[in-house]
Amino acid sequence: MAESPFKADIERVQKEYSEKMTPGAIAYIPGSSVVNKTGSWRVFMPEFNRDKCTRCFLCYIYCPEPAIYLDEEGYPVFDYDYCKGCGICANECPVDAIVMVRETK
Amino acid sequence: MPIRTVMKANEAAAWAAKLAKPKVIAAFPITPSTLVPEKISEFVANGELDAEFIKVESEHSAISACVGASAAGVRTFTATASQGLALMHEVIFIAAGMRLPIVVAVGNRALSAPINIWNDWQDSISERDTGWLQFYAENNQEALDLILIAFKVAEDERVLLPAMVGFDAFILTHTVEPVEIPDQEAVDEFLGEYEPKYAYLDPAKPITQGTLAFPAHYMEARYTVWEANENAKKVIDEVFAEFEKRFGRKYQKVEEYRTDDAEIIFVTMGSLAGTVKEYVDHLREQGVRAGAAKLTVYRPFPTEEVRELAKKAKVIALLEKNVTFSVGGALFQDFSRALVNLDERPKVVDFILGLGGRDVTFKDLDEALEIAQKALNGEEFDEVNWIGLRKEIL
Ligand code: SF4
Ligand code: SF4
Numbered sequence: 001m002a003e004s005p006f007k008a009d010i011e012r013v014q015k016e017y018s019e020k021m022t023p024g025a026i027a028y029i030p031g032s033s034v035v036n037k038t039g040s041w042r043v044f045m046p047e048f049n050r051d052k053c054t055r056c057f058l059c060y061i062y063c064p065e066p067a068i069y070l071d072e073e074g075y076p077v078f079d080y081d082y083c084k085g086c087g088i089c090a091n092e093c094p095v096d097a098i099v100m101v102r103e104t105k
Numbered sequence: 106m107p108i109r110t111v112m113k114a115n116e117a118a119a120w121a122a123k124l125a126k127p128k129v130i131a132a133f134p135i136t137p138s139t140l141v142p143e144k145i146s147e148f149v150a151n152g153e154l155d156a157e158f159i160k161v162e163s164e165h166s167a168i169s170a171c172v173g174a175s176a177a178g179v180r181t182f183t184a185t186a187s188q189g190l191a192l193m194h195e196v197i198f199i200a201a202g203m204r205l206p207i208v209v210a211v212g213n214r215a216l217s218a219p220i221n222i223w224n225d226w227q228d229s230i231s232e233r234d235t236g237w238l239q240f241y242a243e244n245n246q247e248a249l250d251l252i253l254i255a256f257k258v259a260e261d262e263r264v265l266l267p268a269m270v271g272f273d274a275f276i277l278t279h280t281v282e283p284v285e286i287p288d289q290e291a292v293d294e295f296l297g298e299y300e301p302k303y304a305y306l307d308p309a310k311p312i313t314q315g316t317l318a319f320p321a322h323y324m325e326a327r328y329t330v331w332e333a334n335e336n337a338k339k340v341i342d343e344v345f346a347e348f349e350k351r352f353g354r355k356y357q358k359v360e361e362y363r364t365d366d367a368e369i370i371f372v373t374m375g376s377l378a379g380t381v382k383e384y385v386d387h388l389r390e391q392g393v394r395a396g397a398a399k400l401t402v403y404r405p406f407p408t409e410e411v412r413e414l415a416k417k418a419k420v421i422a423l424l425e426k427n428v429t430f431s432v433g434g435a436l437f438q439d440f441s442r443a444l445v446n447l448d449e450r451p452k453v454v455d456f457i458l459g460l461g462g463r464d465v466t467f468k469d470l471d472e473a474l475e476i477a478q479k480a481l482n483g484e485e486f487d488e489v490n491w492i493g494l495r496k497e498i499l
Contacts, residue, residue: 021329023204023329023333024314024315025202025322026312026316027313028310
Protein backbone atom coordinates (compact mmCIF):
# COMPACT_ATOMS: atom_id res chain seq x y z
CA MET A 1 0.00 0.00 0.00
CA ALA A 2 1.22 3.47 -0.83
CA GLU A 3 2.03 5.75 2.04
CA SER A 4 -0.54 8.28 3.23
CA PRO A 5 0.09 11.70 1.73
CA PHE A 6 -0.90 13.32 5.05
CA LYS A 7 2.54 13.58 6.51
CA ALA A 8 3.11 15.07 9.91
CA ASP A 9 5.66 14.74 12.59
CA ILE A 10 3.80 12.46 14.98
CA GLU A 11 6.19 13.00 17.81
CA ARG A 12 6.00 16.77 17.52
CA VAL A 13 2.21 16.70 17.50
CA GLN A 14 2.01 14.40 20.48
CA LYS A 15 4.49 16.52 22.41
CA GLU A 16 2.72 19.81 21.68
CA TYR A 17 -0.65 18.43 22.75
CA SER A 18 0.53 16.98 26.00
CA GLU A 19 2.47 20.09 26.95
CA LYS A 20 -0.07 22.88 26.74
CA MET A 21 -3.78 23.22 27.20
CA THR A 22 -5.27 26.06 25.21
CA PRO A 23 -8.48 27.77 26.25
CA GLY A 24 -11.29 25.89 24.60
CA ALA A 25 -8.89 23.01 23.92
CA ILE A 26 -8.06 24.45 20.54
CA ALA A 27 -5.65 22.40 18.46
CA TYR A 28 -3.31 24.81 16.71
CA ILE A 29 -1.26 22.34 14.80
CA PRO A 30 -2.99 20.50 12.05
CA GLY A 31 -2.22 16.83 11.90
CA SER A 32 -3.77 15.45 15.07
CA SER A 33 -5.56 12.92 12.89
CA VAL A 34 -2.19 11.45 12.09
CA VAL A 35 -2.10 10.38 15.71
CA ASN A 36 -5.77 9.49 16.04
CA LYS A 37 -6.31 6.77 13.50
CA THR A 38 -10.03 6.47 12.94
CA GLY A 39 -10.15 3.25 10.98
CA SER A 40 -9.71 0.93 13.92
CA TRP A 41 -13.40 0.44 14.68
CA ARG A 42 -14.23 -0.79 11.20
CA VAL A 43 -16.30 -3.96 10.85
CA PHE A 44 -16.46 -4.15 7.04
CA MET A 45 -13.68 -3.09 4.71
CA PRO A 46 -13.71 -2.24 1.03
CA GLU A 47 -11.97 -4.79 -1.14
CA PHE A 48 -10.78 -3.35 -4.44
CA ASN A 49 -10.60 -5.15 -7.79
CA ARG A 50 -8.20 -3.25 -10.02
CA ASP A 51 -9.16 -5.20 -13.13
CA LYS A 52 -12.78 -4.02 -13.02
CA CYS A 53 -12.00 -0.39 -12.17
CA THR A 54 -12.65 2.20 -14.89
CA ARG A 55 -10.97 5.03 -12.99
CA CYS A 56 -14.15 7.08 -12.87
CA PHE A 57 -13.21 8.68 -9.48
CA LEU A 58 -16.69 8.27 -8.05
CA CYS A 59 -15.48 6.39 -5.00
CA TYR A 60 -12.82 9.04 -4.45
CA ILE A 61 -15.44 11.83 -4.61
CA TYR A 62 -17.95 10.13 -2.33
CA CYS A 63 -15.69 8.84 0.45
CA PRO A 64 -16.69 10.93 3.48
CA GLU A 65 -13.41 10.49 5.32
CA PRO A 66 -11.60 10.95 2.76
CA ALA A 67 -9.76 7.69 2.93
CA ILE A 68 -9.35 7.20 -0.81
CA TYR A 69 -6.71 8.88 -2.85
CA LEU A 70 -5.50 8.22 -6.37
CA ASP A 71 -2.22 6.74 -7.43
CA GLU A 72 -0.16 8.01 -10.38
CA GLU A 73 -2.20 6.01 -12.84
CA GLY A 74 -5.48 7.29 -11.45
CA TYR A 75 -6.48 4.13 -9.64
CA PRO A 76 -8.01 4.49 -6.17
CA VAL A 77 -5.87 3.64 -3.14
CA PHE A 78 -7.59 2.93 0.16
CA ASP A 79 -6.10 4.24 3.37
CA TYR A 80 -7.25 1.66 5.89
CA ASP A 81 -5.96 3.72 8.80
CA TYR A 82 -8.86 6.09 8.22
CA CYS A 83 -11.45 4.12 6.21
CA LYS A 84 -14.41 3.64 8.56
CA GLY A 85 -15.99 0.93 6.47
CA CYS A 86 -19.19 2.80 5.67
CA GLY A 87 -19.48 1.15 2.28
CA ILE A 88 -20.39 4.30 0.38
CA CYS A 89 -17.58 3.74 -2.11
CA ALA A 90 -18.82 0.23 -2.85
CA ASN A 91 -22.34 1.53 -3.30
CA GLU A 92 -21.26 4.28 -5.65
CA CYS A 93 -18.93 2.21 -7.82
CA PRO A 94 -20.82 1.69 -11.10
CA VAL A 95 -18.89 -1.46 -12.06
CA ASP A 96 -18.73 -3.23 -8.69
CA ALA A 97 -14.98 -2.88 -8.50
CA ILE A 98 -15.37 -2.44 -4.73
CA VAL A 99 -17.03 -4.99 -2.48
CA MET A 100 -17.39 -4.78 1.28
CA VAL A 101 -15.98 -7.76 3.11
CA ARG A 102 -15.94 -8.55 6.81
CA GLU A 103 -12.81 -7.24 8.48
CA THR A 104 -10.38 -9.99 9.44
CA LYS A 105 -7.20 -9.80 11.41
CA MET B 106 -27.40 61.99 25.16
CA PRO B 107 -28.89 58.82 26.63
CA ILE B 108 -32.59 58.53 25.82
CA ARG B 109 -35.10 57.95 28.59
CA THR B 110 -38.09 56.05 27.36
CA VAL B 111 -40.39 53.21 28.35
CA MET B 112 -40.16 49.65 27.10
CA LYS B 113 -40.55 45.98 27.89
CA ALA B 114 -37.56 43.93 29.04
CA ASN B 115 -37.68 42.08 25.72
CA GLU B 116 -37.21 45.38 23.90
CA ALA B 117 -34.53 46.40 26.38
CA ALA B 118 -32.69 43.15 25.60
CA ALA B 119 -32.99 43.81 21.87
CA TRP B 120 -31.70 47.34 22.40
CA ALA B 121 -28.79 46.03 24.42
CA ALA B 122 -27.97 43.64 21.59
CA LYS B 123 -28.19 46.49 19.08
CA LEU B 124 -25.88 48.66 21.17
CA ALA B 125 -23.38 45.78 21.54
CA LYS B 126 -23.29 45.45 17.72
CA PRO B 127 -23.13 41.67 17.39
CA LYS B 128 -22.24 40.43 13.93
CA VAL B 129 -24.45 37.35 14.14
CA ILE B 130 -27.80 36.79 15.83
CA ALA B 131 -29.35 33.38 15.34
CA ALA B 132 -32.74 32.85 16.95
CA PHE B 133 -35.89 30.81 17.10
CA PRO B 134 -38.92 32.50 18.65
CA ILE B 135 -40.36 31.17 21.90
CA THR B 136 -42.74 32.66 24.41
CA PRO B 137 -41.96 34.87 26.29
CA SER B 138 -38.79 35.93 24.42
CA THR B 139 -40.22 36.14 20.90
CA LEU B 140 -40.14 39.90 20.85
CA VAL B 141 -36.34 39.94 21.29
CA PRO B 142 -35.48 38.39 17.89
CA GLU B 143 -38.47 40.17 16.33
CA LYS B 144 -37.16 43.53 17.41
CA ILE B 145 -33.61 42.66 16.39
CA SER B 146 -34.73 41.51 12.94
CA GLU B 147 -36.44 44.90 12.64
CA PHE B 148 -33.20 46.66 13.52
CA VAL B 149 -31.35 44.58 10.93
CA ALA B 150 -34.02 45.08 8.26
CA ASN B 151 -33.99 48.85 8.84
CA GLY B 152 -30.24 48.94 8.51
CA GLU B 153 -29.88 50.14 12.09
CA LEU B 154 -27.83 47.09 13.00
CA ASP B 155 -25.23 45.71 10.63
CA ALA B 156 -25.49 42.02 11.44
CA GLU B 157 -26.40 38.66 10.02
CA PHE B 158 -29.78 37.63 11.38
CA ILE B 159 -30.10 33.87 10.97
CA LYS B 160 -33.57 32.40 11.15
CA VAL B 161 -33.31 28.78 12.23
CA GLU B 162 -35.70 25.89 12.71
CA SER B 163 -35.03 25.25 16.40
CA GLU B 164 -33.17 26.54 19.43
CA HIS B 165 -30.67 23.73 19.04
CA SER B 166 -29.81 25.21 15.67
CA ALA B 167 -29.88 28.75 17.03
CA ILE B 168 -27.21 28.11 19.61
CA SER B 169 -25.29 25.91 17.17
CA ALA B 170 -25.16 28.77 14.68
CA CYS B 171 -24.05 31.04 17.52
CA VAL B 172 -21.27 28.61 18.40
CA GLY B 173 -20.15 28.57 14.75
CA ALA B 174 -20.24 32.34 14.49
CA SER B 175 -18.47 32.87 17.79
CA ALA B 176 -15.84 30.30 16.87
CA ALA B 177 -15.32 32.22 13.66
CA GLY B 178 -14.52 35.22 15.82
CA VAL B 179 -17.50 37.57 15.93
CA ARG B 180 -19.72 38.89 18.72
CA THR B 181 -22.83 36.72 18.88
CA PHE B 182 -26.21 36.96 20.58
CA THR B 183 -29.46 35.06 20.91
CA ALA B 184 -32.53 34.97 23.14
CA THR B 185 -34.64 32.11 24.40
CA ALA B 186 -36.60 30.69 27.33
CA SER B 187 -37.77 27.51 28.98
CA GLN B 188 -38.03 24.55 26.60
CA GLY B 189 -35.97 26.51 24.10
CA LEU B 190 -33.10 26.79 26.55
CA ALA B 191 -33.55 23.13 27.43
CA LEU B 192 -33.32 22.25 23.75
CA MET B 193 -30.03 24.18 23.63
CA HIS B 194 -28.67 22.25 26.60
CA GLU B 195 -26.27 20.00 24.71
CA VAL B 196 -24.73 22.90 22.83
CA ILE B 197 -24.67 25.07 25.96
CA PHE B 198 -21.98 22.75 27.32
CA ILE B 199 -20.14 22.95 24.02
CA ALA B 200 -20.15 26.76 24.04
CA ALA B 201 -18.64 26.81 27.53
CA GLY B 202 -16.09 24.11 26.77
CA MET B 203 -15.03 25.93 23.62
CA ARG B 204 -14.81 29.14 25.67
CA LEU B 205 -17.00 31.17 23.33
CA PRO B 206 -18.31 34.46 24.77
CA ILE B 207 -21.85 34.17 23.41
CA VAL B 208 -24.52 36.14 25.28
CA VAL B 209 -28.03 34.72 25.61
CA ALA B 210 -31.02 36.62 26.96
CA VAL B 211 -33.34 34.28 28.85
CA GLY B 212 -36.95 35.18 29.57
CA ASN B 213 -37.11 33.02 32.69
CA ARG B 214 -40.04 30.65 32.33
CA ALA B 215 -41.24 27.39 33.88
CA LEU B 216 -40.51 24.04 32.25
CA SER B 217 -43.08 21.50 31.08
CA ALA B 218 -44.94 19.34 31.96
CA PRO B 219 -47.54 20.65 32.55
CA ILE B 220 -47.05 23.26 29.86
CA ASN B 221 -46.66 26.62 31.50
CA ILE B 222 -45.44 29.79 29.82
CA TRP B 223 -45.18 31.90 32.99
CA ASN B 224 -42.34 32.85 35.20
CA ASP B 225 -40.00 30.89 37.36
CA TRP B 226 -36.25 30.28 37.12
CA GLN B 227 -36.17 26.57 36.51
CA ASP B 228 -34.95 26.99 32.92
CA SER B 229 -31.72 28.86 33.57
CA ILE B 230 -31.18 27.34 37.01
CA SER B 231 -31.13 23.95 35.30
CA GLU B 232 -28.18 25.21 33.23
CA ARG B 233 -26.17 26.24 36.26
CA ASP B 234 -23.60 23.47 35.91
CA THR B 235 -22.70 24.14 32.30
CA GLY B 236 -19.95 26.65 33.03
CA TRP B 237 -21.92 29.66 31.77
CA LEU B 238 -22.00 32.93 33.67
CA GLN B 239 -25.47 33.81 34.92
CA PHE B 240 -26.90 37.23 35.68
CA TYR B 241 -30.45 37.92 36.89
CA ALA B 242 -32.18 41.25 36.26
CA GLU B 243 -34.57 42.86 38.72
CA ASN B 244 -36.10 45.26 36.20
CA ASN B 245 -36.00 46.24 32.55
CA GLN B 246 -33.13 48.67 32.99
CA GLU B 247 -31.07 45.90 34.55
CA ALA B 248 -31.97 43.61 31.65
CA LEU B 249 -30.41 46.12 29.26
CA ASP B 250 -27.41 46.95 31.42
CA LEU B 251 -26.60 43.36 32.39
CA ILE B 252 -26.51 42.26 28.76
CA LEU B 253 -23.89 44.92 28.03
CA ILE B 254 -22.03 43.92 31.18
CA ALA B 255 -22.30 40.24 30.24
CA PHE B 256 -20.62 40.88 26.88
CA LYS B 257 -17.78 42.75 28.54
CA VAL B 258 -17.19 40.08 31.18
CA ALA B 259 -17.63 37.17 28.77
CA GLU B 260 -15.13 38.58 26.29
CA ASP B 261 -12.50 39.39 28.88
CA GLU B 262 -9.33 37.42 28.18
CA ARG B 263 -9.29 36.12 31.74
CA VAL B 264 -12.81 34.75 31.39
CA LEU B 265 -13.83 33.80 27.83
CA LEU B 266 -17.05 32.13 28.83
CA PRO B 267 -20.58 32.40 27.50
CA ALA B 268 -23.12 34.25 29.63
CA MET B 269 -26.87 34.23 30.10
CA VAL B 270 -28.90 37.12 31.42
CA GLY B 271 -32.24 36.14 32.92
CA PHE B 272 -35.27 38.37 33.31
CA ASP B 273 -38.61 37.08 34.55
CA ALA B 274 -41.23 36.03 32.02
CA PHE B 275 -44.13 38.48 31.65
CA ILE B 276 -43.32 40.19 34.96
CA LEU B 277 -40.49 41.86 33.01
CA THR B 278 -40.53 40.57 29.43
CA HIS B 279 -43.99 42.02 28.75
CA THR B 280 -44.18 44.86 31.24
CA VAL B 281 -43.39 48.41 30.25
CA GLU B 282 -41.03 50.30 32.54
CA PRO B 283 -38.84 53.39 32.23
CA VAL B 284 -35.53 52.50 30.65
CA GLU B 285 -32.54 54.66 29.85
CA ILE B 286 -30.92 53.74 26.55
CA PRO B 287 -27.25 54.65 26.73
CA ASP B 288 -25.43 56.47 23.95
CA GLN B 289 -24.00 54.32 21.20
CA GLU B 290 -20.61 56.06 21.53
CA ALA B 291 -20.56 55.40 25.28
CA VAL B 292 -21.34 51.73 24.74
CA ASP B 293 -18.73 51.51 21.97
CA GLU B 294 -16.17 52.91 24.38
CA PHE B 295 -17.28 50.58 27.16
CA LEU B 296 -17.35 47.39 25.11
CA GLY B 297 -14.79 48.05 22.40
CA GLU B 298 -14.47 45.91 19.30
CA TYR B 299 -14.56 42.22 20.00
CA GLU B 300 -11.14 40.85 19.15
CA PRO B 301 -11.08 37.08 19.53
CA LYS B 302 -7.78 36.01 20.96
CA TYR B 303 -7.98 32.31 20.43
CA ALA B 304 -10.82 31.73 18.04
CA TYR B 305 -10.71 32.87 14.47
CA LEU B 306 -11.01 31.63 10.93
CA ASP B 307 -7.76 32.04 9.07
CA PRO B 308 -7.04 29.70 6.17
CA ALA B 309 -3.35 30.49 6.51
CA LYS B 310 -3.35 29.30 10.10
CA PRO B 311 -5.76 26.40 10.43
CA ILE B 312 -6.88 25.37 13.89
CA THR B 313 -9.28 22.76 15.20
CA GLN B 314 -11.96 23.92 17.65
CA GLY B 315 -14.16 21.64 19.68
CA THR B 316 -11.72 18.79 19.30
CA LEU B 317 -11.72 15.36 20.81
CA ALA B 318 -9.93 15.16 24.15
CA PHE B 319 -8.72 11.89 25.53
CA PRO B 320 -8.77 11.24 29.30
CA ALA B 321 -5.29 12.74 29.46
CA HIS B 322 -6.67 16.17 28.52
CA TYR B 323 -10.41 16.33 29.22
CA MET B 324 -10.04 16.93 32.94
CA GLU B 325 -7.65 19.82 32.37
CA ALA B 326 -10.05 21.31 29.84
CA ARG B 327 -12.86 21.18 32.40
CA TYR B 328 -10.57 22.71 35.00
CA THR B 329 -9.90 25.71 32.75
CA VAL B 330 -13.66 26.33 32.66
CA TRP B 331 -13.68 26.17 36.48
CA GLU B 332 -10.72 28.55 36.63
CA ALA B 333 -12.34 30.96 34.17
CA ASN B 334 -15.43 31.00 36.40
CA GLU B 335 -13.24 31.86 39.40
CA ASN B 336 -11.48 34.59 37.41
CA ALA B 337 -14.86 35.99 36.41
CA LYS B 338 -15.55 36.99 40.04
CA LYS B 339 -12.86 39.67 39.97
CA VAL B 340 -13.58 40.66 36.38
CA ILE B 341 -17.27 41.17 37.17
CA ASP B 342 -16.37 43.55 40.01
CA GLU B 343 -14.11 45.51 37.68
CA VAL B 344 -16.73 45.67 34.95
CA PHE B 345 -19.44 46.71 37.44
CA ALA B 346 -17.16 49.52 38.63
CA GLU B 347 -16.43 50.66 35.11
CA PHE B 348 -20.09 50.52 34.20
CA GLU B 349 -20.94 52.70 37.17
CA LYS B 350 -18.26 55.22 36.22
CA ARG B 351 -19.52 55.49 32.66
CA PHE B 352 -23.26 55.12 33.07
CA GLY B 353 -23.89 55.98 36.70
CA ARG B 354 -25.76 52.82 37.58
CA LYS B 355 -24.27 50.74 40.37
CA TYR B 356 -24.26 46.95 40.32
CA GLN B 357 -23.06 44.46 42.90
CA LYS B 358 -22.97 40.70 42.86
CA VAL B 359 -24.94 40.70 46.09
CA GLU B 360 -26.99 43.84 46.59
CA GLU B 361 -28.11 44.50 50.14
CA TYR B 362 -31.12 46.46 51.35
CA ARG B 363 -31.59 47.55 54.98
CA THR B 364 -29.37 44.72 56.21
CA ASP B 365 -27.71 46.74 58.99
CA ASP B 366 -28.83 45.33 62.36
CA ALA B 367 -31.12 42.90 60.52
CA GLU B 368 -31.92 39.61 62.19
CA ILE B 369 -33.68 38.02 59.25
CA ILE B 370 -32.40 38.65 55.73
CA PHE B 371 -34.56 37.60 52.80
CA VAL B 372 -32.43 36.63 49.81
CA THR B 373 -33.76 36.32 46.29
CA MET B 374 -33.03 37.06 42.63
CA GLY B 375 -34.74 38.72 39.69
CA SER B 376 -37.93 40.73 39.83
CA LEU B 377 -38.97 39.28 43.18
CA ALA B 378 -36.27 41.47 44.76
CA GLY B 379 -38.48 44.52 44.21
CA THR B 380 -41.39 42.96 46.09
CA VAL B 381 -39.12 41.81 48.87
CA LYS B 382 -37.62 45.28 49.39
CA GLU B 383 -41.08 46.70 49.76
CA TYR B 384 -41.96 43.91 52.16
CA VAL B 385 -38.89 44.72 54.24
CA ASP B 386 -39.96 48.37 54.44
CA HIS B 387 -43.34 47.17 55.62
CA LEU B 388 -41.75 44.93 58.28
CA ARG B 389 -39.43 47.68 59.48
CA GLU B 390 -42.46 49.91 60.07
CA GLN B 391 -43.74 47.20 62.38
CA GLY B 392 -40.42 47.00 64.17
CA VAL B 393 -39.34 43.68 62.67
CA ARG B 394 -35.61 43.76 62.05
CA ALA B 395 -35.64 42.41 58.51
CA GLY B 396 -33.40 43.08 55.53
CA ALA B 397 -33.19 41.99 51.93
CA ALA B 398 -30.46 40.92 49.56
CA LYS B 399 -30.48 40.10 45.89
CA LEU B 400 -28.06 38.05 43.83
CA THR B 401 -27.37 39.86 40.57
CA VAL B 402 -24.74 37.27 39.73
CA TYR B 403 -25.59 33.63 40.31
CA ARG B 404 -22.72 31.99 38.41
CA PRO B 405 -19.96 32.36 39.36
CA PHE B 406 -21.56 31.95 42.76
CA PRO B 407 -20.56 34.95 44.92
CA THR B 408 -19.34 32.85 47.84
CA GLU B 409 -17.31 35.61 49.53
CA GLU B 410 -20.15 38.10 49.40
CA VAL B 411 -22.61 35.52 50.68
CA ARG B 412 -20.31 34.80 53.64
CA GLU B 413 -20.13 38.52 54.40
CA LEU B 414 -23.89 38.71 54.21
CA ALA B 415 -24.25 35.74 56.54
CA LYS B 416 -22.25 37.55 59.23
CA LYS B 417 -24.96 40.18 59.41
CA ALA B 418 -27.96 37.95 60.01
CA LYS B 419 -29.24 35.34 62.42
CA VAL B 420 -31.54 33.86 59.79
CA ILE B 421 -31.12 33.78 56.03
CA ALA B 422 -34.48 33.21 54.36
CA LEU B 423 -34.12 32.15 50.75
CA LEU B 424 -36.98 32.92 48.41
CA GLU B 425 -36.57 30.95 45.23
CA LYS B 426 -38.55 30.07 42.14
CA ASN B 427 -37.04 26.70 41.36
CA VAL B 428 -36.87 23.20 42.72
CA THR B 429 -33.84 21.01 43.19
CA PHE B 430 -35.29 17.67 44.19
CA SER B 431 -34.36 16.27 47.59
CA VAL B 432 -32.62 19.56 48.35
CA GLY B 433 -35.20 22.35 48.18
CA GLY B 434 -34.05 25.07 45.84
CA ALA B 435 -30.73 25.57 44.11
CA LEU B 436 -29.97 28.62 46.25
CA PHE B 437 -30.41 26.54 49.38
CA GLN B 438 -27.76 24.17 48.10
CA ASP B 439 -25.44 27.05 47.19
CA PHE B 440 -25.89 28.89 50.47
CA SER B 441 -25.47 25.72 52.51
CA ARG B 442 -22.23 25.02 50.67
CA ALA B 443 -20.98 28.58 51.12
CA LEU B 444 -21.65 28.62 54.87
CA VAL B 445 -21.01 25.03 55.90
CA ASN B 446 -17.47 25.50 57.22
CA LEU B 447 -18.00 28.81 58.99
CA ASP B 448 -17.70 28.58 62.78
CA GLU B 449 -20.58 30.93 63.30
CA ARG B 450 -23.33 30.82 60.81
CA PRO B 451 -26.95 31.88 60.59
CA LYS B 452 -29.81 29.45 60.20
CA VAL B 453 -30.76 29.03 56.57
CA VAL B 454 -34.40 28.44 55.69
CA ASP B 455 -35.55 27.71 52.18
CA PHE B 456 -38.79 28.87 50.60
CA ILE B 457 -39.98 27.63 47.23
CA LEU B 458 -42.59 29.96 45.84
CA GLY B 459 -44.02 31.62 42.76
CA LEU B 460 -43.54 28.63 40.46
CA GLY B 461 -45.12 28.79 37.02
CA GLY B 462 -46.15 32.42 37.34
CA ARG B 463 -47.89 32.20 40.73
CA ASP B 464 -47.98 35.73 42.18
CA VAL B 465 -45.87 36.26 45.26
CA THR B 466 -47.84 38.43 47.66
CA PHE B 467 -47.21 39.92 51.10
CA LYS B 468 -49.43 37.13 52.44
CA ASP B 469 -46.98 34.57 51.08
CA LEU B 470 -44.09 36.47 52.52
CA ASP B 471 -45.87 36.60 55.89
CA GLU B 472 -46.07 32.83 55.73
CA ALA B 473 -42.32 32.70 55.11
CA LEU B 474 -41.63 35.23 57.87
CA GLU B 475 -43.50 33.14 60.40
CA ILE B 476 -41.26 30.14 59.72
CA ALA B 477 -38.14 32.33 59.63
CA GLN B 478 -39.10 33.70 63.06
CA LYS B 479 -39.37 30.18 64.41
CA ALA B 480 -35.80 29.63 63.29
CA LEU B 481 -34.81 32.93 64.88
CA ASN B 482 -36.37 31.99 68.20
CA GLY B 483 -34.66 28.62 68.29
CA GLU B 484 -37.90 26.73 67.75
CA GLU B 485 -38.20 23.76 65.43
CA PHE B 486 -38.68 24.68 61.79
CA ASP B 487 -38.84 23.00 58.41
CA GLU B 488 -35.77 23.58 56.28
CA VAL B 489 -37.67 23.52 53.01
CA ASN B 490 -41.06 25.14 52.69
CA TRP B 491 -43.41 25.42 49.75
CA ILE B 492 -45.10 28.78 50.17
CA GLY B 493 -48.58 29.59 48.88
CA LEU B 494 -49.21 25.95 48.12
CA ARG B 495 -52.90 25.14 47.73
CA LYS B 496 -52.85 22.07 49.95
CA GLU B 497 -56.64 21.78 49.81
CA ILE B 498 -56.57 20.61 46.18
CA LEU B 499 -53.91 17.98 46.71
S1 SF4 C 1 -15.81 2.29 3.05
FE1 SF4 C 1 -16.43 4.44 3.41
S2 SF4 C 1 -14.69 5.31 4.48
FE2 SF4 C 1 -13.94 3.40 3.59
S3 SF4 C 1 -13.07 4.02 1.66
FE3 SF4 C 1 -15.19 3.43 1.25
S4 SF4 C 1 -16.32 5.35 1.38
FE4 SF4 C 1 -14.35 5.71 2.33
S1 SF4 D 1 -15.94 4.06 -8.38
FE1 SF4 D 1 -15.31 2.03 -8.97
S2 SF4 D 1 -14.75 2.28 -11.11
FE2 SF4 D 1 -14.86 4.32 -10.25
S3 SF4 D 1 -12.74 4.70 -9.65
FE3 SF4 D 1 -13.78 3.88 -7.86
S4 SF4 D 1 -13.38 1.71 -7.96
FE4 SF4 D 1 -12.87 2.51 -9.93
